[in-house]
Amino acid sequence: AQSVTQPDIHITVSEGASLELRCNYSYGATPYLFWYVQSPGQGLQLLLKYFSGDTLVQGIKGFEAEFKRSQSSFNLRKPSVHWSDAAEYFCAHHDYKLSFGAGTTVTVRA
Amino acid sequence: ETGVTQTPRHLVMGMTNKKSLKCEQHLGHNAMYWYKQSAKKPLELMFVYNFKEQTENNSVPSRFSPECPNSSHLFLHLHTLQPEDSALYLCASSQEWGLETQYFGPGTRLLVL
Numbered sequence: 164a165q166s167v168t169q170p171d172i173h174i175t176v177s178e179g180a181s182l183e184l185r186c187n188y189s190y191g192a193t194p195y196l197f198w199y200v201q202s203p204g205q206g207l208q209l210l211l212k213y214f215s216g217d218t219l220v221q222g223i224k225g226f227e228a229e230f231k232r233s234q235s236s237f238n239l240r241k242p243s244v245h246w247s248d249a250a251e252y253f254c255a256h257h258d259y260k261l262s263f264g265a266g267t268t269v270t271v272r273a
Numbered sequence: 274e275t276g277v278t279q280t281p282r283h284l285v286m287g288m289t290n291k292k293s294l295k296c297e298q299h300l301g302h303n304a305m306y307w308y309k310q311s312a313k314k315p316l317e318l319m320f321v322y323n324f325k326e327q328t329e330n331n332s333v334p335s336r337f338s339p340e341c342p343n344s345s346h347l348f349l350h351l352h353t354l355q356p357e358d359s360a361l362y363l364c365a366s367s368q369e370w371g372l373e374t375q376y377f378g379p380g381t382r383l384l385v386l
Contacts, residue, residue: 172313195372206277206363206377207316214372253316257372260329263316 166190167256169264176244177272184239184267186228186254195257196237198228201266202250210252213237224248246271276300277378279364285384286354294349294381296364304370305347307339310361310380322347323370354385 168187176182188194195214199207211222218230228239237254249271254264277298286292298305307319321329322341336358338350347364361380367373 167315197374199377204379206279206379207365208377209374212374260318260321260331261316261375265313265315 167254167262167264169252169254169267171267172265173268173270175270175272178246179243182239182241182244182248182269184252184254184269186237186239186264187235188237188254188256189235190256190258194237196228196230197255197257197261198222198226198237198239199253199255199263200224200250201253207253210239244269244271246273277364277366277376279362279378279381281381282379283382283384285386286351287386288354288356290354291350291352293351294362294364294383296347296349296378298345298347298364298366298376298378300366300376302366302368302376303344304367304373305341305344306365306367306375307347307349308363308365310363312360316363320349321370328370351383354383356385359383359385 166189170185197212198210201207210226211220213220213230220228226241251266251268253266255261280295304323309317318331319333320339325341340348363380364378365375367375
């Protein structure tokens with residue numbers, strides 16, 4: 164069965180610093196991968212998705228993610244974090260349904 | 274504006290109560306979903322409706338009863354819930370069931386006493 168793992172439960176980063184959130188998947192075929200963000204009191208919003216093609220995917224709000232088959236990873240990055248990026252981030256894989264990781268909470272300090 | 278609205282946003286109910294959660298999407302989508310989000314656990318898919326037909330029931334207890342009268346509306350009827358059912362219940366929609374981007378509502382925060 165496929166699964167998605169987010170190794171980091173909580174990350175604290177300074178405003179203006181770079182951010183990288185890890186996501187690992189276990190699945191044999193080409194995965195369909197997503198990153199969602201959930202701000203406090205809000206639903207989930209899609210940041211970006213990977214289906215095929217270029218392994219570096221650009222998303223909204225200045226985020227990007229890179230698919231690396233050799234490492235079974237789909238890490239999310241942002242070069243310079245803003246205070247408004249404080250939220251919970253979910254990696255997800257789609258087979259016949261969306262399966263989510265447990266999430267990574269990002270705190271941004273001034 | 275996500276295009277998916279949920280009411281109520283917060284709900285407190287006793288174990289003997291009956292209540293309903295409502296979801297409405299304004300995106301012209303044909304698939305709608307209910308998810309359960311518990312603290313520190315991955316989102317759990319509960320139900321899927323595609324063109325008003327239920328296509329997925331992810332082993333959800335019968336005390337949760339979904340209803341989809343049309344492609345724009347989805348309900349989750351609750352009765353004789355347990356305290357462990359306390360969670361954030363999220364509704365989502367997509368163009369169709371399958372490899373389509375899902376758009377989420379803000380959720381209903383449910384507390385069962």
